[in-house]
Structure formats: C-alpha cells, structure tokens
Amino acid sequence: DVKVTQSSRYLVKRTGEKVFLECVQDMDHENMFWYRQDPGLGLRLIYFSYDVKMKEKGDIPEGYSVSREKKERFSLILESASTNQTSMYLCASSFTGLAGLRIAKNIQYFGAGTRLSVL
Amino acid sequence: DAKTTQPPSMDCAEGRAANLPCNHSTISGNEYVYWYRQIHSQGPQYIIHGLKNNETNEMASLIITEDRKSSTLILPHATLRDTAVYYCIVRVATNSGAGSYQLTFGKGTKLSVIP
Numbered sequence: 264d265v266k267v268t269q270s271s272r273y274l275v276k277r278t279g280e281k282v283f284l285e286c287v288q289d290m291d292h293e294n295m296f297w298y299r300q301d302p303g304l305g306l307r308l309i310y311f312s313y314d315v316k317m318k319e320k321g322d323i324p325e326g327y328s329v330s331r332e333k334k335e336r337f338s339l340i341l342e343s344a345s346t347n348q349t350s351m352y353l354c355a356s357s358f359t360g361l362a363g364l365r366i367a368k369n370i371q372y373f374g375a376g377t378r379l380s381v382l
Numbered sequence: 383d384a385k386t387t388q389p390p391s392m393d394c395a396e397g398r399a400a401n402l403p404c405n406h407s408t409i410s411g412n413e414y415v416y417w418y419r420q421i422h423s424q425g426p427q428y429i430i431h432g433l434k435n436n437e438t439n440e441m442a443s444l445i446i447t448e449d450r451k452s453s454t455l456i457l458p459h460a461t462l463r464d465t466a467v468y469y470c471i472v473r474v475a476t477n478s479g480a481g482s483y484q485l486t487f488g489k490g491t492k493l494s495v496i497p
Contacts, residue, residue, distance in 0.1 A: 274468065278399070278477075284462050305487050305488065305489065306426070306487040308484075353426070354425075355426075358394075368414070369414065369416055369471075369473045369485060370428050370431065371428065371485060372428065373425030373426050374425050375424055375425055376423070376424065
C-alpha cells in the first residue's frame with residue numbers, strides 16, 4: 264500500500280515564526296502536492312511538484328514556498344506564519360502513468376493531514 | 383474539467399447498499415470519473431475511477447450511464463466506517479501542462495451510515 268506520511272498531526276506556532284511541514288511518500292511517485300482544507304472552502308491546492316527540484320504554483324501559493332530536493336520528500340514552508348494560515352494541511356502524491364494515457368496522475372494518495380494553529 | 387453535482391447529504395442503514403449519485407452532464411469524451419471519500423479528520427482516500435464501462439473493486443462499484451452524463455457509486459454493504467464525505471471528480475487523463483495535475487474537490491455528499 265502507498266504510504267504518505269506527514270511529520271506532525273497537530274502543530275501550534277506563533278505569528279511570524281517560520282514553519283516547516285514535511286511529507287514523505289514511499290512509492291517512488293513523481294508527483295507530490297500540498298493542499299489546505301478550510302470549512303466551506305474545500306481543498307485548495309497550494310503548490311505541487313512533478314519532479315525533483317521542480318515546482319508549480321497552485322491556486323493559493325501566496326505566503327508559502329516549497330522544496331523538493333529528493334523524490335520522496337516534499338516540504339511546505341510558511342516563511343512568516345500568520346493567523347490566516349491556521350488550517351488543515353494535506354500532502355498527496357501520485358504516479359505519472361504511461362505516456363499518452365495518464366489516468367494514474369489523478370489518483371492521488373493523501374497523508375493524514377497536519378492541523379496547524381497559528382496564534 | 384466538467385462540473386459535477388452531488389446531493390449535499392444522504393443517510394443509509396448499516397448493512398444496506400449505499401447509492402451515491404453524481405451528475406456530470408457536460409462531461410467530454412476524454413474525461414474520466416473519479417471518486418474519493420474523506421472520513422472525518424483524515425486525508426481523502428481514492429476509491430475508484432471509470433471512463434464508460436462499469437467498474438468494481440474491493441471497495442465499491444461505479445455505474446456510469448450510457449450517455450455518461452451521470453454516475454452512481456455503490457457501496458454494497460455500508461458499515462459505520464463508511465460514514466464520510468464522498469467526492470465525484472471528472473478529469474481528463476492527458477499530460478497537457480501544469481494545470482492538468484490539479485484535482486478540484488467540490489462540496490461532495492456527506493454520507494451518514496445509521497446503525
């Protein structure tokens with residue numbers, strides 16, 4: 264079974280702190296994603312990466328950065344945490360699939376989530 | 383991506399089949415139907431996907447109408463652990479640029495399995 268592991272389930276930080284959220288997957292997937300989930304807003308994509316050292320902005324990248332130095336690890340960085348970044352953060356990964364028919368990249372495997380509170 | 387419409391909530395008695403509908407009347411020929419669910423306080427979980435034929439796996443069955451404008455996810459014997467929000471997503475399966483990687487989760491259907 265695919266395993267996507269997020270480093271913390273719960274995290275409490277202070278405004279202005281630099282926050283690192285870590286995600287590791289064990290299935291050699293090319294693609295990794297960071298989402299945040301808020302009540303009434305659903306899941307929103309922050310950043311994703313389709314290869315080592317490659318990253319693309321999602322719908323809401325402001326205030327965040329990411330790092331992908333190794334294939335299995337994708338880090339989300341809050342440069343200066345703010346109270347409006349209090350949220351549930353979800354990491355996911357997917358396989359790219361066969362050339363010409365990439366059904367598999369839409370099958371994303373999610374971690375358990377990190378509930379971040381910024382005070 | 384085609385828009386999907388799902389009922390906001392449904393109840394199902396434990397042990398009975400749960401049939402969750404999804405309307406995707408604007409689906410195009412190269413778009414697949416994917417189903418995910420999210421149990422409270424956990425990350426979403428992939429369930430099943432299909433193009434036009436009915437599909438079955440160890441978790442569920444997916445029935446897609448002949449005109450592909452709607453589909454139904456069937457949990458054959460619902461248990462209390464199936465209580466979750468179920469999401470129907472319609473996506474192309476092509477590698478056409480960065481935007482092709484983004485999954486969009488709508489509001490889904492909150493399924494409550496009743497003892």
